Amino acid sequence: MPYIDVRDVCVRHGKNETLRHAGFEAERGDIVSFIGPSGSGKTTFLRTLIGLQPVWQGQMDVHGRNVDMAAPASARILREQAAIVFQQYGLFGHMSVLRNLTLAPTVVAKRSRREAEHEARALLERLGLADKADVLPADLSGGQKQRVAIARALMLRPALLLLDEPTSALDPHKVRDVGVLLRDLAQDGMTIIQVSHAMGVVSSLSDRIVLLEDGQVRAVGTGRGYAAQQPDIAAFMNTHGGDAATDPAGSRSDPDH
Amino acid sequence: MQIWSWHGFFTYLGSPYIFRGALITVIMTVVSMMMGFLLGLLTAVMKRSQHRVLSWPARFYVWFFRGTPLLVQLVVIYTGLPKLDIRLSVLACSIIGLTLNEAAYLAEIIRAGLNAVPTGQIAAARALGLSERQIAWRIAFPQAFRLIIPPLGNSVNGLLKTTSVTSVISMEELMQRSQILVQDQFMVLELFSVAALYYLLMTTAWDFLQRRIEHYAERPYRRQQKTAAVEAIELPATTQDAR
Ligand SMILES: Nc1ncnc2c1ncn2[C@@H]1O[C@H](COP(=O)(O)OP(=O)(O)OP(=O)(O)O)[C@@H](O)[C@H]1O
Numbered sequence: 001m002p003y004i005d006v007r008d009v010c011v012r013h014g015k016n017e018t019l020r021h022a023g024f025e026a027e028r029g030d031i032v033s034f035i036g037p038s039g040s041g042k043t044t045f046l047r048t049l050i051g052l053q054p055v056w057q058g059q060m061d062v063h064g065r066n067v068d069m070a071a072p073a074s075a076r077i078l079r080e081q082a083a084i085v086f087q088q089y090g091l092f093g094h095m096s097v098l099r100n101l102t103l104a105p106t107v108v109a110k111r112s113r114r115e116a117e118h119e120a121r122a123l124l125e126r127l128g129l130a131d132k133a134d135v136l137p138a139d140l141s142g143g144q145k146q147r148v149a150i151a152r153a154l155m156l157r158p159a160l161l162l163l164d165e166p167t168s169a170l171d172p173h174k175v176r177d178v179g180v181l182l183r184d185l186a187q188d189g190m191t192i193i194q195v196s197h198a199m200g201v202v203s204s205l206s207d208r209i210v211l212l213e214d215g216q217v218r219a220v221g222t223g224r225g226y227a228a229q230q231p232d233i234a235a236f237m238n239t240h241g242g243d244a245a246t247d248p249a250g251s252r253s254d255p256d257h
Numbered sequence: 258m259q260i261w262s263w264h265g266f267f268t269y270l271g272s273p274y275i276f277r278g279a280l281i282t283v284i285m286t287v288v289s290m291m292m293g294f295l296l297g298l299l300t301a302v303m304k305r306s307q308h309r310v311l312s313w314p315a316r317f318y319v320w321f322f323r324g325t326p327l328l329v330q331l332v333v334i335y336t337g338l339p340k341l342d343i344r345l346s347v348l349a350c351s352i353i354g355l356t357l358n359e360a361a362y363l364a365e366i367i368r369a370g371l372n373a374v375p376t377g378q379i380a381a382a383r384a385l386g387l388s389e390r391q392i393a394w395r396i397a398f399p400q401a402f403r404l405i406i407p408p409l410g411n412s413v414n415g416l417l418k419t420t421s422v423t424s425v426i427s428m429e430e431l432m433q434r435s436q437i438l439v440q441d442q443f444m445v446l447e448l449f450s451v452a453a454l455y456y457l458l459m460t461t462a463w464d465f466l467q468r469r470i471e472h473y474a475e476r477p478y479r480r481q482q483k484t485a486a487v488e489a490i491e492l493p494a495t496t497q498d499a500r
């Protein structure tokens with residue numbers, strides 16, 4: 001039985017069926033990438049996994065536990081195990097970076113502020129943001145904002161990390177850094193699900209690739225390094241893969257880094 | 258009859274009767290503003306709700322109280338409540354009328370402030386597991402409040418002068434008391450100059466207070482700018498002692 005098994009997710013916007021019986025499986029520590037044309041339902045699918053998007057129907061088995069995604073109580077359960085990083089980050093503008101990280105742990109998980117701050121500082125250190133703890137989000141660069149958003153998500157110690165286009169706002173260097181980070185996290189047992197347009201990132205990083213089209217799963221490729229070879233996925237990547245040359249996690253010993 | 262009597266002017270300026278009228282004006286403003294803010298906040302939140310049972314009454318309330326003159330509202334409250342066997346003082350009726358009227362305007366100001374908080378932050382807070390109440394108090398209200406301080410200040414300034422409308426239900430505030438003395442002694446210009454001076458004093462005091470509140474609300478933001486600026490200046494000289 002796979003670690004995560006999502007089945008039969010249907011989402012409707014009025015008369016439109018945005019998602020039609022969509023699903024996928026993933027093992028623990030997998031990096032799963034959703035790809036597909038604009039409007040195919042990638043963001044919507046991601047949002048269903050953390051209860052931000054109401055679904056018509058849908059089932060999720062995670063770690064042996066079944067969640068009826070259409071049940072009103074599912075949002076709480078989903079949020080206990082998943083965290084999401086939005087494309088626009090959604091950092092709280094009136095709070096310092098540190099408080100952005102400690103807010104949910106202290107007010108939702110009721111951990112002590114001192115302990116949360118200790119962990120937050122360690123996490124910021126790991127992401128190269130040690131000196132930004134007391135800065136407001138507005139004073140960060142795009143790449144820094146994103147790392148703060150990732151750090152904020154990691155504070156929840158999620159089993160499932162969701163990212164919507166994590167690399168779209170970044171220059172190639174930063175893209176590679178994020179790739180390295182995601183791979184490290186996955187190695188530690190975190191399951192990562194990302195939406196991405198950066199085909200280079202997708203093919204080098206993914207253990208699974210899910211191709212969405214018109215709200216349906218058109219094809220699934222599996223196996224790191226092989227997932228992109230599935231014919232439908234390869235065909236999609238060929239027509240959409242502008243930056244297939246970037247290898248995000250390939251060369252850590254890059255001399256200028 | 259002389260055109261202007263300095264003696265009259267200073268007599269009225271020092272008159273405890275007029276001074277107490279001004280005090281009543283201040284009290285009515287403060288109380289109506291605070292209650293109006295709470296009612297306005299509630300109305301704004303209701304109006305933004307997706308549930309029509311909440312948004313519809315709020316919508317109606319704002320529509321009605323912004324669409325009818327305060328003068329009419331006051332008279333209706335003053336003459337209507339006794340018919341329901343509710344007997345309240347003139348001051349209570351005045352404050353109720355001012356509060357209901359002001360809340361309708363404040364609701365729209367507060368609503369605009371809440372709308373200005375990026376929806377991405379709300380979604381992020383939700384995904385982090387915060388309850389709707391926690392999102393409101395910790396994410397939405399603080400950021401909205403900072404934005405609406407200037408228009409709120411405007412409302413306080415306006416309300417200080419709008420209180421004079423309560424004179425129609427014989428509320429003895431600053432304006433009414435000035436008019437009472439005018440009828441007695443006919444020194445229109447002197448009396449109204451004194452009244453104007455009092456209003457100026459009150460609005461000026463409020464201007465000062467508002468600046469303090471703005472200063473306070475900007476504190477977290479200002480501190481950041483300052484440290485950022487200090488760092489920018491000091492960094493080249495002190496590169497070796499990076500904290
Ligand atoms: N709140 C909404 N109301 C109505 N339709 C919506 C809503 N949200 C999404 N949709 C529709 O659902 C479809 C899928 O949207 P979604 O944002 O999931 O696409 P996407 O694959 O993430 O696209 P992109 O690559 O452009 O980000 C689109 O046709 C969109 O118009």
Ligand SMILES: [Mg+2]
Nearest residue numbers: 042043044195
């Ligand atoms: Mg999208």
